[in-house]
Amino acid sequence: MSLSDDKVFRAKKEVTWRETEGKLIVLNLQSGLYYTLDEMATVFFNLLIQEKKILEIIQAICVEYKATPDQVRSDLEEFITTLTQENILEPLHA
């Protein structure tokens, strides 16, 4: 999935989450399936649910983690693709 810089995603309405002991658990209330996110995935998720644009997320992570934009974009796109397929995320402006 190639994402434009101004694309925005949000959690689907049947999705909820909680953070305990540094781990984020994302629960789909419709399917009953849940996902435990690692540290980087948690950072992605927390920025996405603030409805930030793709470019803003990449910039924020590059500053925080001293990573290259290309690497962050690649990881972020993979993350969004997976969570969209799992019915966790949806594009805000479909």
Next chain:
Amino acid sequence: MPNILLTSLCNRHCPYCFADEKISRTNSDTQTKKQQFISEEYFDRVLDFLEDSGEKTASFIGGEPTLHPKFEVIFEKALKRNFFIKIFSNGLYNEKIRTFLASIPPSSVKIICNTNPPQFNSDSEWSRVMETFKALGSRIILASTIWLKEQPLDYLLNLTIQYGLRNQIRIGIAQPIVGVENIYLPIEQYKCLAESLVEFARKCDEHNIKITFDCGLPLCMFTEEQLGVLQMCNAPAVFHCNPVLDIGTDLTVWSCFPLSKLHNVKLLDFKKLKELTIYFESRLAPYRSFGSFPLCTSCKYLIRNQCKGGCLAHTIRSFHQNRI
């Protein structure tokens, strides 16, 4: 066993009230909340439903159920249809209600009387409740809801002995309401509470008085030794959390008061209680794997279903809540 909300009115202002979402205390409340009293027609329909489901007990709650202006009529209807009647009440009765309930044999009614420690009652409230105990004796089971870390309990034992109340005391812990701010005992304080519960069970055991616990306790709040003492004192703790089913005055049904903002349905859209239970269980099931504490997810007692991880309201509140 479901509870029937006879009225949303209450004459108490308990700080921890977990019925708060459904209760009316002022005139402005009554304008925004659901209808105040169950109608006779709706009550008959509930009894039909309970009968069809094979229930033998009609359980009244509120608010304060005796504030229903036709309480005696409602009560007689259930009695006439051979239901055993259980009333969740605060004991603040007038003489008329007291006399009426005193005329009912203890074999037909059980009044679970939630009684806060004396210092949380005005003098007139306390004396009215004592009049109730004096008049109704063994029809009454004392109950207390714990919302303070160091809440006195001995008064329950003393009153049970003094007034010859039923030899059972019911203890619950104040739970949160999902989507509403109320006062409740934080789960982090449960372990501190455990020792005083065990000590109280020991004292009650000396007088052959049984302790029963409400839902929502996690197994890990007690040590193995404390669990053993409770067992030996005839105060076995239970660690369940299942849909109770409360039926509102307008025949709305919710799972229990702490979850009263979630998944409300209409009674008459279902045929049997079992269907309602399955409905709520399936809606709440996604949360069941987690429990109230972070460690619950890997706890063998939760996985083996020996413990439900405390009140589900704690679990749900630990999740993001923007859509309630």
